[in-house]
Amino acid sequence: MSPARISLVVTEVTELVPGVRGLALAATDGAPLPSYPPGAHLVLDVPAGDGRPRALANAYSLTGENVEPLEYRVSVLRCDPATGAAGGSAWVHALEVGDKVEAHPPRSLFAPVRHASRHLLVGAGIGITPLLSHLRSHARWGAEAELLYLCREGLGAHVEDLAALAGESVTVLHDRAAFTALLRERLRDQPLGTHLYTCGPTGFMDLVHLEAADAGWPAGRLHAEAFGTADLDPGEPFTVSVDGEELAVPAGVSLLEALEEAGHEVANLCRQGVCGECRVGVGPGSGPVLHRDLYLTDEDKAAGDCLMACVSRAEPTDDRPAHLEVIL
């Protein structure tokens, strides 16, 4: 299920540090926007064009006030398409005040654990953004927090914001060796009950987790921000034959939606692959099925005779395009 898009307008553009652009986005009618958990991200629709072969959905951590916000704030590092970046950040860097933007409502995959007695936040580079949001919330609720931030001198976004929120609980370092030494020390001196949150380049997060494991931290206390786009994955287009008719299911459209659009009635409820209502039969003329539901058992899937139409799709093979024969 993808909830309705929200329409936003760019109200402020700032160069936070060289290469990082801060963006404020407000509702087109100026009303308060939906609240969101600290560490949540906003997925912006990036249109095709300007060297982007297809439309993109780019996730950016929200950095501003999260309760009843009048605007959503994101900070975006410019990644050069010449080095393989898909071009979403270049598009953000070209936005101007007054431009309209479509977004999915905020999504949360990196919320603070409120049960923790203390929060150790460890960020590098642009990975500071969700941690800034965490720190705001901890300041509001008087929760104990400590933040370690590795960034290049003069290129660390939000250094002043962090200091204003948490003062001496924030340490900013520019040298990797010094950072690792401090991290090692701080990991061994956190009261039982502390949880750790890290965001930054993958290699950096791996390092933090390895150091934490060395210091005896169990996995349940470790949290990393990895933009989970799997659940937003629009999928690849495929074709369906049903009742002697051929349907095309484009990327971003579910089999269920395609069947409904073609006038077929399919029982359904949750539209998220959970409830089991929209199970449809799959005939022998089908290619492999990409099961993405939580309902069918492994045995069901191995039998290969059904799928959940709201989330699952067809997969291509080396010698034939993605196709399903659906039996209603």
Place this chain on the structure above:
Amino acid sequence: MTATPTAPTAFLAPTGLTTDGLPLTTVDEERRAALVAGFPFPFPNPTYRYSTNVEPARGAVLTPAGQWGEVVVDVDVEYREELAQREQVLARDPSRYAVLPHMRVACWDAMLGLMRELAAAYPDDMELTLVEAGARPRYRWRNGLLGLEQEFTYGVEDTLPGEPLGWICSQVQEDVVLMDQRDGVLYGDAGVVTFAADWSFGFDVGMSFLEIHGPVPRLHAEGVITRAQQFLVRLQPGEVYRRTNWTLTIGRRLDVSTELYDEWGPDRESVQLLDDTAFGALVHLRVEVQHLVRLPESGAIMFLIRTYMLPLEEVARVEDWRVRAADVLAELPQDMADYKGIAKFRDRAAAWLRAAG
């Protein structure tokens, strides 16, 4: 709607059984009509099994007698009566209300969420105004039905007359459980549950979602609860889902918690000895409409349980309901009837409904 000429039962002759004096669902025609019109009849199919029967909230469901489901927090004719009952239950047994220390944020979140739902559903009587945005938003809350007006600062306890969850639960008919999410598991760590159907919130507080549902037969073997939890941990901020559950309760008794099992348990025997008139007036189809809301600031799941009750004599006045309820009760597998605590009288309930046609 098909109305039979039977008049609702106003008064039952004394029998010497434990069911004497149990509350009935009234002869007040206005109240009766409102309860029937808003009743969330829970059987879409002629047989009932557990399933992860969640669906997006807020969709109106039309019934032969009216409709339900447009709002997440429902204020009906029983508003003042049920709030008074909640107050009495809490005064008698404070363990029905618990907030573990780490749930403070979730309680604020829940209060604001419930106020928003009330204001959206009943704009004439309920109003939430953002007075000042920012790191510490300020609000004004007006509940015209209870004559309350309160200005408060988000997260500042001193600006409220009481702890936020307890205070807002004195303004809604719903029972509330707040579930904290840690490591992909949901824990029922706070709540106000005064109208429990055969469970003990005071004992269960702190348990995981799977543990709370532990004793229910079939649920686990069939993977229903595991799937429900997987679904809930993925619920995104602002998303609201709902499901229904049901049982039979003797008398219009909202508080059938395990704590009071010794008080209401004997009615399951007594009811078998009643004459048909008393049986139809006392046996109630009890339906829970449960809403599941992801709260934005805390990330907790707010689980709302709203209980509706209608005696069989009223169910029977709606022909579709009469036939469907009889079918479901007659067919229900024995282990499910045992767990629901209705094994001793569900056959008679089915027969009663069939005979009422």
Place this chain on the structure above:
Amino acid sequence: MSPAPPAYTSVPVWTREPVVEEPDTAGLVHTVLQVGPDPAAAAVVADWCAVLAAAPPVRVLPHVCADAEEALRALAADLQDARVGHRVLVAGSARDCLAVRAAALRAGLTEEELTVGVTSVAVRDVWCVHCAATASAEVDLEGVVACPGCSRSLLVYPHVSRRSGAHLGFQVDAEQLPEPSGAAR
């Protein structure tokens, strides 16, 4: 072990039959509690300590405690200033392990930081839902025990609180009709 009925989700397997878990050698500091004089518990602790001694530099804080109360005091003292990296290991009866688990979770420990070695499962704590007294008795799941508070006969329900370590108990014969009171019938 006989498979647990699928509905026993709140009942730890180690309260149905003795189970000795392996210590988590990833921890840096280990509080090791032996509760009660049972030689079987002493043997479990000895095995654990041998495993931990062979692991990378770890500190072991051993305690031999006469009963659960003493164990809870030792645990509280150790956890007072504990850092992340701490583990708790407890050997003794299932009842005592449940009590230590409840205290450890309250102190901020997570389930994965706790190791149990259960040597007997005969005794259970049963919390009376009607009067809130707790019975402690040799009784099986779904057995019956007398409430020390209100004298009701309590069914020992297969439902265990992680906050108290007790089983849920409710009146086993609540659905029986009371003796006729002489009212008209």
